[in-house]
Amino acid sequence: MITSEHFRALFDPRGIVIAGASTHPGKFGFVALHNILSCGYEGEVFASNRERAEVLGRPTVADLTEIPHGNADLVFVCTPASSNPEVLRQAASVGIKAAFIASAGYGESGEAGLQLQQELVELANELDMMIVGPNGQGLVSTPSSLCAQIVAPYPPVGSIGIASQSGNFVSSFMNLSRQSGVGVSRAISVGNAAQVGVIDMLEYFAGDPKTSVGLVYVEGISDGREFAERLEQVCRRMPVVILKGGASGLGARAAASHTGSLATDDRVFDGLCRQVGATRASSISEAFDIAAAFATLPAPRGPRVAVVTTVGGWGVLAADAISATSLDLVELPSDLRNTLDGLLPPRWSRNNPIDLAGGETKDTVPAVLESVVSHSDIDSMLVLGMGIQSNQGRLEREGPFYPEHGLERIVAFHERQDSRYAEVALSASVAADKPVLIASELAIGDPSNAAVAAVRSTGHYCFPSAERAVVALHHTYERTVWLASFGTPGNVSQ
Amino acid sequence: MLREYGIPFLPEVLVTDIDLVEDALSGIPGPYAAKLCGENISHKSERGLVRLGINSVDAVKENCRELLKAARPEDCATGVLVAPMATGLREFIAGVSVDPVFGPTIVFGLGGVLAEALADVTARLAPIRRHDALDMLGSLRSRSLLGAFRGEPAVNLEAVADLLCSLSDAAVSIDRLRSIDVNPVMIVNGLPIALDALVELSDAETES
Numbered sequence: 001m002i003t004s005e006h007f008r009a010l011f012d013p014r015g016i017v018i019a020g021a022s023t024h025p026g027k028f029g030f031v032a033l034h035n036i037l038s039c040g041y042e043g044e045v046f047a048s049n050r051e052r053a054e055v056l057g058r059p060t061v062a063d064l065t066e067i068p069h070g071n072a073d074l075v076f077v078c079t080p081a082s083s084n085p086e087v088l089r090q091a092a093s094v095g096i097k098a099a100f101i102a103s104a105g106y107g108e109s110g111e112a113g114l115q116l117q118q119e120l121v122e123l124a125n126e127l128d129m130m131i132v133g134p135n136g137q138g139l140v141s142t143p144s145s146l147c148a149q150i151v152a153p154y155p156p157v158g159s160i161g162i163a164s165q166s167g168n169f170v171s172s173f174m175n176l177s178r179q180s181g182v183g184v185s186r187a188i189s190v191g192n193a194a195q196v197g198v199i200d201m202l203e204y205f206a207g208d209p210k211t212s213v214g215l216v217y218v219e220g221i222s223d224g225r226e227f228a229e230r231l232e233q234v235c236r237r238m239p240v241v242i243l244k245g246g247a248s249g250l251g252a253r254a255a256a257s258h259t260g261s262l263a264t265d266d267r268v269f270d271g272l273c274r275q276v277g278a279t280r281a282s283s284i285s286e287a288f289d290i291a292a293a294f295a296t297l298p299a300p301r302g303p304r305v306a307v308v309t310t311v312g313g314w315g316v317l318a319a320d321a322i323s324a325t326s327l328d329l330v331e332l333p334s335d336l337r338n339t340l341d342g343l344l345p346p347r348w349s350r351n352n353p354i355d356l357a358g359g360e361t362k363d364t365v366p367a368v369l370e371s372v373v374s375h376s377d378i379d380s381m382l383v384l385g386m387g388i389q390s391n392q393g394r395l396e397r398e399g400p401f402y403p404e405h406g407l408e409r410i411v412a413f414h415e416r417q418d419s420r421y422a423e424v425a426l427s428a429s430v431a432a433d434k435p436v437l438i439a440s441e442l443a444i445g446d447p448s449n450a451a452v453a454a455v456r457s458t459g460h461y462c463f464p465s466a467e468r469a470v471v472a473l474h475h476t477y478e479r480t481v482w483l484a485s486f487g488t489p490g491n492v493s494q
Numbered sequence: 495m496l497r498e499y500g501i502p503f504l505p506e507v508l509v510t511d512i513d514l515v516e517d518a519l520s521g522i523p524g525p526y527a528a529k530l531c532g533e534n535i536s537h538k539s540e541r542g543l544v545r546l547g548i549n550s551v552d553a554v555k556e557n558c559r560e561l562l563k564a565a566r567p568e569d570c571a572t573g574v575l576v577a578p579m580a581t582g583l584r585e586f587i588a589g590v591s592v593d594p595v596f597g598p599t600i601v602f603g604l605g606g607v608l609a610e611a612l613a614d615v616t617a618r619l620a621p622i623r624r625h626d627a628l629d630m631l632g633s634l635r636s637r638s639l640l641g642a643f644r645g646e647p648a649v650n651l652e653a654v655a656d657l658l659c660s661l662s663d664a665a666v667s668i669d670r671l672r673s674i675d676v677n678p679v680m681i682v683n684g685l686p687i688a689l690d691a692l693v694e695l696s697d698a699e700t701e702s
Contacts, residue, residue, distance in 0.1 A: 221595060224596035224597065225597050228596065228619055265593060265617070267617045268593045268595075268599050268619070271616055271617040271618040271630070272618065272619050274618070274629055275619060275629075
C-alpha cells in the first residue's frame with residue numbers, strides 16, 4: 001500500500017543513497033551521484049561501491065547496512081538487476097522507504113526480465129517500499145533541490161509536475177522549462193512502471209502544494225477504465241496536459257514495442273481526454289505551452305479575447321488562429337473604443353485586433369493595456385510586438401557606432417520601455433485576474449531581449465508565437481468550460 | 495429493442511391484412527416505403543420486394559397486395575412493413591463499440607457515401623453525460639453540416655444529444671453487448687431519425 005509517506009521519501013528525502021556509485025564518469029552510477037551533488041541538494045548523500053572506491057572525492061560504503069538507520073529515505077539504484085533484491089533488503093533494513101531503479105534488464109528485455117520485475121515488485125510490497133522504474137532515468141524535485149537522474153537538465157523552480165513513461169520526454173520538457181524560465185516542481189520518469197505509474201504520480205501532484213499542473217507523456221495504458229476514472233478525479237483538482245504517443249497506426253506499433261502495451265483507437269483516447277477534463281496536446285512544444293499557461297496565468301472566465309498589436313500582420317495571423325478555436329475575437333465595445341480613441345492617434349485599427357499602428361507612446365501603452373484587460377466584456381488579452389525597440393537596440397549596441405551618437409542613451413531608453421510595457425501588461429493581468437499572453441519569436445530568437453527578459457523575470461511565459469499563445473489559451477478556456485459543466489467554478493461569461 | 499431506450503425510429507406498420515392499411519397509416523404522412531418481411535428472405539431488392547416512393551394510401555394497398563402475393567413459402571413471410579419515406583440530405587452514424595482497453599464507447603460520426611473516406615468519427619467512454627454528447631457534436635470536423643444546409647434547417651442538437659444519451663443508456667443496460675450500429679441516422683426536418691440499427695451480442699446473437 002503506497003502512502004503519502006512513500007511519496008515524501010521519494011520527492012523530499014532527508015537523505016539519499018546511490019547504490020552502485022561508479023568511478024567511471026561514463027556510468028550511470030557516477031552521473032547520478034554527480035547530478036545530486038551538483039544541484040544543491042542539502043540532505044545527506046551516501047554512495048555504495050563494491051570496492052569501497054572513492055567517487056567524486058567521497059568515501060563509499062560496500063553495503064547499505066553500514067548507513068545509520070533513518071538517515072536516508074531514498075535509494076537511487078544503479079546496480080545490475082541481479083543485485084537489486086539484496087540492495088532493496090539492505091535499504092529497507094536502514095529505514096529507506098522509496099527506491100528509484102535506473103537499472104535495465106527487466107520487463108523491457110523479455111520474458112526473463114519481466115519475471116525479475118514481478119519478483120522485485122513482490123519484494124518491495126513485502127518490504128513496504130515504493131519502487132519507481134525499473135529502467136527509468138530518474139527524478140527531479142526542485143523544492144528539495146534534488147536532481148537524482150542519469151540525464152540533464154536540472155530545471156528552474158516552478159509548479160509544473162512532470163511524469164512520463166519515457167524518460168526522454170522528461171528531459172525534453174525540462175529543456176523547455178530551462179529555456180523559457182517557467183519552472184518545474186517535480187519531474188519523474190516511471191520507466192517500466194512496475195509498481196507505480198504515471199497516474200499514481202498525477203494523484204500525488206494533485207495533492208502537492210508545490211504543483212499546480214500535471215504534464216505527462218504516456219504511450220500505453222493497460223487498465224483503461226481505471227485510468228480514465230482516476231484521471232478524472234485528478235482533473236477535478238488540477239489541470240493535466242497529456243501528450244500521448246501512438247496516435248497513428250505506425251506510432252502505435254512503435255509504442256507497443258517500446259512499453260509493451262496494447263494500442264487503442266486513438267479517437268477513443270482523444271474523446272476520453274475531453275470527457276475527463278484532461279488537455280491533450282499534439283506535440284512536445286504545444287504540451288509545454290499549455291502547461292506553462294496553466295502554471296502562470298489566471299484561468300480565462302470566458303471566450304472573449306482582445307488582441308493588442310503594435311503592427312498589423314501579427315494581429316491578422318492571431319485572428320486566423322483564434323477563428324480555428326472556441327475563442328471569440330470579440331467586437332470592441334463602443335465605450336472601450338472611445339477610451340482608446342482618446343489614447344491613440346486616429347490611424348489605429350478601431351477594432352479587434354487592436355492595431356496600435358505605431359501610434360503608441362511611452363505614456364499611452366500602459367493605459368491602453370490596462371483599459372483593454374480591465375474591460376468587463378474582455379476575458380483575456382494577447383499582446384504582440386513587444387521587444388521590437390530593444391531588438392533594434394541590440395543591433396545598435398553591437399554595431400560600430402555604439403555608444404557614440406546618442407546610441408547609449410536611446411538603447412537604454414528602449415530597453416527600459418520594453419521592460420516596462422511587459423511588466424505593465426502582466427501586472428494588469430494580476431489586477432484584473434485575467435490571462436494576458438505575451439507572444440514574440442524573440443522568446444526563442446533572443447531571450448535576452450528586454451521585453452522577453454521582463455516577462456521571464458515576473459515568472460511568466462513569453463509565448464514563441466501568436467498562434468501558439470492562442471492554442472494554449474484555447475485549451476485553458478476549454479478547461480473552464482469543462483469545470484462549468486459540473487456547475488463548479490469557472491462561470492463561463494458570454 | 496433500441497426503441498425502448500428512446501432511439502427515434504420511423505413509425506412503421508406491419509401489414510398482414512390489406513383492409514387495416516387505411517387505419518394503420520392515419521396520421522403518418524407519405525410518401526411511403528414498403529417491403530416484404532420474413533425471416534428467410536434474401537435478395538429483397540433483386541426480387542422486387544422493396545417498393546419506394548409510394549404516394550398514396552391506395553397505392554400502398556396495391557403494393558401490399560402484390561408483395562404478399564410474391565411471397566414464397568420458404569420466405570416465412572410475416573407481412574409487409576410500411577413506413578414513411580425519410581428524406582434528408584445529411585446522414586450520420588451513431589453506435590456503441592467496445593474498445594479493448596477502455597471498454598464500451600459511444601461513437602458518433604459523419605455517415606453517407608463519404609463516411610469512409612473522411613473517417614470523421616468521435617468517441618467517448620460510456621456512460622456519457624449530456625455535456626459530453628453535445629461536446630461530441632462540436633468535435634466533428636464536419637460540424638458545419640449540423641447548421642442550416644442546402645435548404646434544410648439546422649440540426650436540432652438537443653435531439654441528437656438525446657439520441658446519444660439513449661445509446662449510452664442502452665450501452666450500460668444491455669447484457670453481453672458487443673456493438674450497436676445505428677446507420678444511417680438521417681436528419682429529417684432537423685431531427686435525427688434512425689433508419690436502421692443492428693445490435694450485436696457477444697454470443698453472436700443479433701437483434702435489430
